[in-house]
Amino acid sequence: xxxxxxxxxxxxxxxxxxxxxxxxxxxxxxxxxxxxxxxxxxxxxxxxxxxxxxxxxxxxxxxxxxxxxxxxxxxxxxxxxxxxxxxxxxxxxxxxxxxxxxxxxxxxxxxxxxxxxxxxxxxxxxxxxxxxxxxxxxxxxxxxxxxxxxxxxxxxxxxxxxxxxxxxxxxxxxxxxxxxxxxxxxxxxxxxxxxxxxxxxxxxxxxxxxxxxxxxxxxxxxxxxxxxxxxxxxxxxxxxxxxxxxxxxxxxxxxxxxxxxxxxxxxxxxxxxxxxxxxxxxxxxxxxxxxxxx
Amino acid sequence: xxxxxxxxxxxxxxxxxxxxxxxxxxxxxxxxxxxxxxxxxxxxxxxxxxxxxxxxxxxxxxxxxxxxxxxxxxxxxxxxxxxxxxxxxxxxxxxxxxxxxxxxxxxxxxxxxxxxxxxxxxxxxxxxxxxxxxxxxxxxxxxxxxxxxxxxxxxxxxxxxxxxxxxxxxxxxxxxxxxxxxxxxxxxxxxxxxxxxxxxxxxxxxxxxxxxxxxxxxxxxxxxxxxxxxxxxxxxxxxxxxxxxxxxxxxxxxxxxxxxxxxxxxxxxxxxxxxxxxxxxxxxxxxxxxxxxxxxxxxxxxxxxxxxxxxxxx
Numbered sequence: 001x002x003x004x005x006x007x008x009x010x011x012x013x014x015x016x017x018x019x020x021x022x023x024x025x026x027x028x029x030x031x032x033x034x035x036x037x038x039x040x041x042x043x044x045x046x047x048x049x050x051x052x053x054x055x056x057x058x059x060x061x062x063x064x065x066x067x068x069x070x071x072x073x074x075x076x077x078x079x080x081x082x083x084x085x086x087x088x089x090x091x092x093x094x095x096x097x098x099x100x101x102x103x104x105x106x107x108x109x110x111x112x113x114x115x116x117x118x119x120x121x122x123x124x125x126x127x128x129x130x131x132x133x134x135x136x137x138x139x140x141x142x143x144x145x146x147x148x149x150x151x152x153x154x155x156x157x158x159x160x161x162x163x164x165x166x167x168x169x170x171x172x173x174x175x176x177x178x179x180x181x182x183x184x185x186x187x188x189x190x191x192x193x194x195x196x197x198x199x200x201x202x203x204x205x206x207x208x209x210x211x212x213x214x215x216x217x218x219x220x221x222x223x224x225x226x227x228x229x230x231x232x233x234x235x236x237x238x239x240x241x242x243x244x245x246x247x248x249x250x251x252x253x254x255x256x257x258x259x260x261x262x263x264x265x266x267x268x269x270x271x272x273x274x275x276x277x278x279x280x281x282x283x284x285x286x287x288x289x290x291x292x293x294x
Numbered sequence: 295x296x297x298x299x300x301x302x303x304x305x306x307x308x309x310x311x312x313x314x315x316x317x318x319x320x321x322x323x324x325x326x327x328x329x330x331x332x333x334x335x336x337x338x339x340x341x342x343x344x345x346x347x348x349x350x351x352x353x354x355x356x357x358x359x360x361x362x363x364x365x366x367x368x369x370x371x372x373x374x375x376x377x378x379x380x381x382x383x384x385x386x387x388x389x390x391x392x393x394x395x396x397x398x399x400x401x402x403x404x405x406x407x408x409x410x411x412x413x414x415x416x417x418x419x420x421x422x423x424x425x426x427x428x429x430x431x432x433x434x435x436x437x438x439x440x441x442x443x444x445x446x447x448x449x450x451x452x453x454x455x456x457x458x459x460x461x462x463x464x465x466x467x468x469x470x471x472x473x474x475x476x477x478x479x480x481x482x483x484x485x486x487x488x489x490x491x492x493x494x495x496x497x498x499x500x501x502x503x504x505x506x507x508x509x510x511x512x513x514x515x516x517x518x519x520x521x522x523x524x525x526x527x528x529x530x531x532x533x534x535x536x537x538x539x540x541x542x543x544x545x546x547x548x549x550x551x552x553x554x555x556x557x558x559x560x561x562x563x564x565x566x567x568x569x570x571x572x573x574x575x576x577x578x579x580x581x582x583x584x585x586x587x588x589x590x591x592x593x594x595x596x597x598x599x600x601x602x603x604x605x606x607x608x
Contacts (some may be wrong), residue, residue, distance in 0.1 A: 010333045026412050033410030034384035037420045040427050040485055046449060047438045063449050100336070100457065108333035115326045123330075125598070126432060131538045132594035136563045138340075141347035147361050164340045167333050196325040196489060225431030227545040230599070242433045249437035249549045250599050255531070258441050265434040280422040288493040 045261060046060065051262035060259050073259040074267070082236075082262065090240040090268075092155050097162035097270070101165070104163070105170025106212060110189035110200055112171065114186065129169045138164055139232045147234060153237045161229040166219045173286060176213040177205065200216035214282035217275050224272060241268050345587070352580040363577070364553050373580035381582055383557055384565035387472070391561060393545060396474045396536055398531065402480065403487020408517075410488075411495050421492070424485040432482065436549025439463065441479045468558035471551050475559045483539070487532055495521075495530040530601035537597055541590050562586055 030058075050058055052069040077083065114118050142161055143152070150155045180206065189199035205212065227242040234240065239263065248261045276283060349430040352364035352371050375381050408422070427435075443450050444465035454460035464470050498521065506516050522529075546555055553560030553568070560568075566586070570579035 001564055026414075029410055029412035030416070033412070033420050035417070036406055036410060037423050040481065041423060043435075043438050043442060043481065044426060044430065046442060047434075050441070059447050061447065063447075063452055063454065088579055104332035104336055109327045111326065111329035115329060117559070118328065128598060129591055129594055130337070132541060132590050133341070133345070134583065134586050134590055135542055135544070136566045136570075136579075137348055138344045138586045139567070139582060140576060140580055141344040141351065142340075143571075144351070144356075144361055144576065145344065145347060160336070160340050163336050164344075167337055171333060175577050182295050196322070197328070200329070225433065225545075227431075227433050228567065232567075242431055245431070245433050245437055246545070246549050249433065249440060250552055261437050261441065265431075265437060268434060269430055272429050272431075274428055276425050278421055280425055281418075282487050284421060284493065285424065288490050 020173060045267075046193050047262045048195045051266045053259070054147050056258055065227055071262040077263050082239075083241075086239055086244055087267075089155065089234075089238050090242075093158045093162065093230075093238070093240060094223040096155065096222045096224040097158040098216050101160065101163055101166035101170050101219050102212060102216045105167045106208075106215075107200070108167070108173045109171040109174030110178050110204065113175045115196070116206075127171055131165070131168045131172070133164075135165070135228050139228055142229070143232050153239070156239045157233050158238055158240070161233055162223045162226060166223060169222070170215055170219060173215050174208075174211065177208060177215075177286075181207070183191055200271070203291075208290045210282045211286060212284045214279045218281050218283060218286065221272050221276065224268075308311055326561055328398055348580045348584055348587075351577055352584050354577060356576045358574060361576075367376065367577075371577045372585070374578050375582045375585060378578075380557060380565065381562075384560050385586075387558070388541075388543070388562045390472060391476060391479070391559075392537075392540055395479050396533070398476065399434055399480050399536060400533060404491045404525075404529070405483045406484070406488045407491030407495055408521075421489065423488055426485075427482050428486045430482065432545035433549045434547040435478055435482050439474065439481070440550045442525055443474060454464075463549055466555055471555055471559045474550060475547055475561075478550055479540070479543070482546075483536065486576055490528065491525075494525055516584050526607040527601075530604040534597050534601050537594070543593075543604040552587070583595075 003048045028265065051073055052071070053067055054070055054072060057064045057067045066237075111117060112124055115125070138161070142157075146154075146157050185203055185207075186199050189203050195276060225242055227246060230240045230243050231246070234243065245261065245264055245268065248257055248264065251257060297597050307534050353366060353368060355363040355365040355373075356362070414429070442448050445451065445461060445463055445466065448464070450464065451461040454462065462470055465476050502520055502524075503516060506520055542563065543561045544567070547561050547564050548560050551559040553564050557565070562582075563586075566579045566582050569575050569582070
């Protein structure tokens with residue numbers, strides 16, 4: 001708050017002085033922004049740094065800052081824990097769940113926003129409420145049902161489990177997005193002889209592409225990092241990377257394997273960060289709208 | 295997906311006989327609800343059905359041979375849950391986490407947004423970098439912080455030692471373990487609040503502030519009389535979004551402290567998970583998750599109502 005207290009308390013008598021103070025304030029704001037940002041990124045920087053260290057450089061006091069970076073940890077752990085297979089599982093499950101949710105969620109979001117349905121308001125409230133369902137209340141029965149149906153450790157089970165929180169999320173975001181579009185779009189489509197579905201798929205969807213894309217990417221990220229359902233519903237064949245990481249982090253028998261933790265963590269983080277940065281403009285807009293547009 | 299009958303529905307059929315008008319109205323009804331169908335089917339199958347199943351198990355005894363409920367036991371499981379003081383402890387742990395973490399993230403997020411609120415060339419870059427903590431998997435966040443806060447080799451204690459503090463037993467002491475969980479969660483979610491708060495601050499009407507400045511309002515008055523009241527809808531909405539995320543707290547507690555030391559950071563989701571999948575008490579955990587479900591739903595409804603009210607009033 002130091003920057004803020006520098007704000008002019010009373011209108012200055014001399015405008016030049018005032019302007020200089022405003023300039024200093026501006027600089028203070030900019031640099032504090034940079035500083036806060038760096039502070040928030042330090043833990044991640046430390047993770048990446050640690051992943052490039054040899055074991056003997058990791059466990060030292062004082063912590064080593066200068067060392068010869070090596071990819072040895074990546075090399076060693078890439079083939080442990082079936083990591084490539086689990087990466088592939090994570091990709092399949094996250095993309096599958098993301099795609100199903102975006103299709104079902106966008107259609108339903110459109111229905112809530114633009115199609116007159118009796119009870120749309122009630123459905124809207126139910127969806128919002130369903131976003132508060134604690135996943136543990138679903139994990140127990142899903143495990144039992146999947147076990148009895150022989151669906152444990154299958155990709156499709158995890159994909160369907162992720163739909164429980166992704167569909168409501170997509171519905172809500174896209175509902176806000178569609179609401180903001182001008183009404184004339186569908187009217188024009190109707191005059192041109194489009195059906196409702198035609199208007200949706202040929203006109204509404206194409207112009208909503210940025211919103212759809214950022215929602216899809218955020219859905220994939222949410223599925224990518226989900227842990228509880230993955231722990232409960234898979235054990236080997238369809239198991240995902242977060243399960244591996246929780247295993248490494250919680251390994252009390254072999255002690256802390258920070259090399260493996262940071263290397264796997266960095267590998268898992270990189271695609272997500274790249275994706276997030278690619279669509280950051282839309283993503284931030286979507287986040288702000290999703291939080292504020294009711 | 296768009297069947298020919300629905301395609302006919304909206305178009306030129308209206309001028310024909312009444313029978314086909316009725317048919318077209320029916321087709322239109324189908325088309326309208328058609329948009330809802332995929333989501334409704336999926337959510338009933340994956341959300342409503344499991345919740346119903348949980349209710350069923352919670353009133354039954356689960357046969358561990360077949361993993362299916364076999365004997366109706368009435369409210370027994372609920373009684374067991376209510377009499378289990380560990381369940382109450384886990385609810386209290388969750389409550390403590392929520393009561394401290396959520397206001398902390400909101401205040402910190404809005405304060406940072408106020409602080410860094412300036413237009414400049416690098417703003418977009420800073421904003422983009424702020425996204426990174428929140429897209430990091432919570433389980434990785436828990437893992438990294440566990441490493442940073444390690445009592446022996448951790449950087450945090452080394453740095454604290456440099457200014458003559460500590461060493462702090464971050465993960466081994468009940469108080470500090472709770473502090474750690476809140477710290478990690480705050481680290482992950484404050485940037486989210488900052489991003490939304492910054493966007494909201496930029497969209498505030500400038501003329502109101504200029505008018506107030508001409509009237510001689512000082513910074514503090516402007517904050518309390520103008521900025522915060524204008525931001526109330528945003529604050530309410532962010533609160534609801536954070537609440538919806540925070541009640542799901544599981545991964546960070548699992549990866550960073552594993553609910554320990556003892557059960558000091560065993561949030562209710564983690565506790566029920568352990569009861570169900572380690573102790574195999576499925577029926578009791580079903581009863582507990584129904585209790586948690588009802589509690590969260592009730593609070594969610596209250597918060598939604600409240601935020602609606604605040605949004606409409608301002």
